Amino acid sequence: MLLYDIIRRGAAEYPDRTALISRDAPITYGQLAAQVNLLANALRERGIGKGDSIAVLLPNCPAFTLAYFAATAIGAICVPANPLLKPAELEHMWRDSEIKLVFTATLLIPNARATMGSLGSKMEIISVNDRSETPEGVQTLAELMASIDNAPIDTSTIHENDPAVCIYTSGTTGRPKGALLSHRNLTTNCHQISKALDFHATDNFLCVLPLFHSFAGTVCQNTALYCGAQSTILEQFHPARVLEAVARHRVTIFCGVPAMFGALLQLPPDPSFDFSSVRFCVSGGAPMPVAVMQSFEKRFGTILLEGDGPTECSPVTCVNPPVGARKPGSVGLPIPGVEMKIVDEHDGDVPAGEVGEIVVRGDNVMLGYRNEPEETAEAMKGGWYHTGDLGKEDADGYFFIVDRKKDMIIVGGLNVYPREIEEVLYTHPAVGDAAVIGMPDRLRGEDAMAVVVLKPGTEASGRELILYCRERLANYKVPRKIVFREALPRGGTGKVVKRLLRKEMEMEGGG
Numbered sequence: 001m002l003l004y005d006i007i008r009r010g011a012a013e014y015p016d017r018t019a020l021i022s023r024d025a026p027i028t029y030g031q032l033a034a035q036v037n038l039l040a041n042a043l044r045e046r047g048i049g050k051g052d053s054i055a056v057l058l059p060n061c062p063a064f065t066l067a068y069f070a071a072t073a074i075g076a077i078c079v080p081a082n083p084l085l086k087p088a089e090l091e092h093m094w095r096d097s098e099i100k101l102v103f104t105a106t107l108l109i110p111n112a113r114a115t116m117g118s119l120g121s122k123m124e125i126i127s128v129n130d131r132s133e134t135p136e137g138v139q140t141l142a143e144l145m146a147s148i149d150n151a152p153i154d155t156s157t158i159h160e161n162d163p164a165v166c167i168y169t170s171g172t173t174g175r176p177k178g179a180l181l182s183h184r185n186l187t188t189n190c191h192q193i194s195k196a197l198d199f200h201a202t203d204n205f206l207c208v209l210p211l212f213h214s215f216a217g218t219v220c221q222n223t224a225l226y227c228g229a230q231s232t233i234l235e236q237f238h239p240a241r242v243l244e245a246v247a248r249h250r251v252t253i254f255c256g257v258p259a260m261f262g263a264l265l266q267l268p269p270d271p272s273f274d275f276s277s278v279r280f281c282v283s284g285g286a287p288m289p290v291a292v293m294q295s296f297e298k299r300f301g302t303i304l305l306e307g308d309g310p311t312e313c314s315p316v317t318c319v320n321p322p323v324g325a326r327k328p329g330s331v332g333l334p335i336p337g338v339e340m341k342i343v344d345e346h347d348g349d350v351p352a353g354e355v356g357e358i359v360v361r362g363d364n365v366m367l368g369y370r371n372e373p374e375e376t377a378e379a380m381k382g383g384w385y386h387t388g389d390l391g392k393e394d395a396d397g398y399f400f401i402v403d404r405k406k407d408m409i410i411v412g413g414l415n416v417y418p419r420e421i422e423e424v425l426y427t428h429p430a431v432g433d434a435a436v437i438g439m440p441d442r443l444r445g446e447d448a449m450a451v452v453v454l455k456p457g458t459e460a461s462g463r464e465l466i467l468y469c470r471e472r473l474a475n476y477k478v479p480r481k482i483v484f485r486e487a488l489p490r491g492g493t494g495k496v497v498k499r500l501l502r503k504e505m506e507m508e509g510g511g
Contacts, residue, residue, distance in 0.1 A: 001187040002155055003164055004073040006225050007033050014201075014228055021249060022062050022233040029228075032065070038145045039070035040153050046101065046124070046144075050075030050157060053097040053166065055123075056212070057081050057090075057104040057112060060235050063128035063141060064211045065221055067103040072165070072183070075158040079166045079178070080212035082414070084474040087114035093168045093176055096371055099123050103141070106133050160184040166370055167214050169311045169415065178370035179312045188337065189218055189314035189364040190226035196319055196335040197282070197305070199253070201228035204277075206251045208234040208242055208260070209413070214315040215284050219255050239263045243273040250277040257285040257413030259444045261296045261304065266443070275300045280322050284308055284315075285413030286445045287401065290328040307332055308401065310387055312379070314364040318399055330398040331391075338362040342393050347382055350392075355402055358391045359384035407498060409438035409446050411476050416448055418498075421479060424472050425450060428465060430458035435488050435496045436479065439505065450479040451501060453487060 007029075010019060015030030027035075048054060054071045056078060058064045064080075071078045079097045081090060083105070094102075094115055104112050106129040116123055127134040128141045164183045168176035193199070205224040209216035224231040232249045234241065237260055246254065261283060281304045283293070288306045297304055307319030308331035317340060320332035334340045342356040343349060350356035365385045368376035379386055391401045409416040418436035425434040433453035438446040454460060462482035469478045489500040 002072070002158055002160060002183045003069060003186060003222070004036075004153060004155055004158075006187070006190075006222065007036050007069050007073070008153075010225060010228060017201075017228065018230045019225060020062050020065060020231050020233060022060075024248075027062055029225075032069075034150060035066050035145075036069045036073060037153055038148050038150050039066055039141075040073040041151055042144050042148045043070060043076065043101070044074055045148065048074065048076050048100055050162070051077065052100045053077045053079050055079045055081060055094060055097070055099045055102040055104075057083055057085075057102060057108055058128060058211075059083050059105065060207060060211050060216075060233050061105075061128065062233065063103065065231075066141075067128075068165075068211075068217075068221070073153050073155065075155075075162060077163050077166050077180075079168075080217065081168070082210065082212050082474065083108055084476065085111075086472065086474060087111050087118060088472060089474065090115040091118050093178070094121070094123070095119055096176075096178055097166055101126060103128060105129055106135070109135065109138060158183070160187070161367070163367055165217070167212075167217075167311050177372050177375055180367040180370050181314055182367050185314045185364050185366060186218060186222060187226070188362075189316055190223040192335045192337050192362075192364060193219060193223050193316050193319075194227050196316075197253075197280075197322055199223065199227045199229065203227065203229040203252045203279070204249060205229060205231045205253045205255065206234070206242070206246060206249075207231045207255075208237050208245075209255055209257065209285075213285070213413070214311040215255065215257075215413070218314055218316065219282070224253075237263070239267050243267070243270075243275070246278060247272075247274040252277055252279045254278055254281045256281065256283060257445070258283055258288045258292060259286070259412040259441075261288075262292050262443050265292065265295055265299065269299075275302065278302045280305055282307060282319065284319075286410040293328055305332070306330065308389075308399075310385075310389075312366045312385055312387075313338075313360055313362070314366070317360050317362075317364070320398075325396070325398075327394075327396075327398050330394075330400050332399065333397055334399070338364060340393075340399060341384075342391060343384075347384075352393055352395050355390055355392050358387045358389045358399065358401070360387060361385065407437075409436075409448050411441075411446055411448065412444040414476050416446075416477050418448070421448060421450065421469065421473065421477060424469055425452065425465065427472075428460065428468050430454050430460035431465070432456075432458075433488055435498060435501055437498050437502050437505065439481070441480075447480040448477065449481045449483065449505065451483045451485055451488060451505070453485055 010029035011033030166178040207220035309315040309317035432455040
């Protein structure tokens with residue numbers, strides 16, 4: 001199955017059913033298919049074809065979905081990116097992907113142009129805004145699609161194992177790697193998720209998670225459309241607006257990260273907010289505190305199912321079932337068609353209850369990392385994807401994540417890589433040494449903290465270093481706190497022992 005088949009089926013079987021709703025404006029499956037076809041044909045006329053990469057630098061909006069499916073319909077590769085990223089962060093992704101064209105919003109055009117300038121690229125920018133809101137010299141989406149023949153899309157040259165989407169993720173190196181996901185990877189995951197969670201065509205998914213993220217892209221967009229359901233799109237997360245949208249649109253499935261559920265709990269009780277339409281909520285992207293889960297379920301009168309899965313797995317690998325045993329603190333059972341197990345450092349099987357690395361196998365596992373054969377081989381040793389998460393499996397087959405093998409920090413469900421921040425800090429003239437660790441945050445899950453050693457004879461304040469990072473990093477990556485030390489704890493090989501650093505910060509109340 002191809003991603004485009006989801007759109008084609010919707011138009012053929014239920015053209016008048018609402019597919020998307022944004023700002024209270026509904027878009028039917030028939031309308032969505034017509035727009036996807038127009039844009040796909042327009043891209044072909046622009047010379048975009050199979051294997052070419054197009055970037056989508058957008059907040060949540062119907063144009064994201066339109067660009068995503070139009071590109072993949074003609075065999076191009078969609079490369080979504082966080083619209084909060086700065087040009088220096090986009091540069092590697094767009095160079096590595098050899099981006100030919102960028103869909104973005106007017107406010108983000110300066111960042112797209114700056115990235116193009118640093119790459120010396122002639123890639124084309126398409127604004128999704130109206131002509132009145134778009135600067136001269138930049139074509140709008142409507143102009144691109146004008147006077148285009150809405151011919152049927154011929155997908156005969158596209159194979160389900162061809163790459164469809166490239167999502168950049170990273171390990172402890174801080175350099176993003178492009179996880180190539182095929183049509184088969186993504187559509188398989190849609191099927192697996194819909195079976196595991198018993199999604200229906202009558203469901204209405206709240207899409208407030210960012211669509212550039214694999215969780216929202218697969219569950220709130222692709223799987224909702226795969227099931228013939230509706231996706232209610234919100235551009236940003238505002239707790240009160242979320243509850244208003246749930247009540248107004250009778251949302252049945254609410255997917256979020258733990259920070260979102262924690263924020264909703266902070267709202268004062270208001271009987272006018274009706275949550276009764278919600279069948280259940282799904283949490284992923286970061287560990288869900290059991291206390292938050294229990295408080296949320298009690299207050300909102302629904303169940304909250306925790307699951308997990310890395311981008312490289314399209315991304316869902318496991319989830320607690322909506323019917324049957326739910327185990328707080330567990331990420332649940334492998335979804336249908338996914339194999340998971342715990343292995344030791346030699347990839348040997350680990351007995352139930354013992355901690356090891358979680359590895360995954362299934363048709364949802366990526367093709368590999370773009371232009372990274374060695375990284376791909378390491379990640380896919382023995383035909384199993386090595387997640388880098390340390391976990392255990394209980395006697396009932398439920399999986400528990402006990403720690404992350406990598407030093408990644410998760411801020412509000414978004415991945416933050418310490419070395420990336422450290423590299424920025426090292427470019428400051430006063431910084432001699434630096435280490436970034438995660439510290440608990442009640443609402444965001446974690447925040448980055450930087451422990452810094454200044455060069456002899458130099459001075460810098462914590463505020464100065466935070467502002468320095470803010471100029472070079474997306475806001476969610478910027479350390480919330482800077483702690484100064486005379487030295488960092490290091491092991492025999494010279495590496496910073498972050499475990500000791502975290503313990504030191506906890507003892508001093510810094511974390």
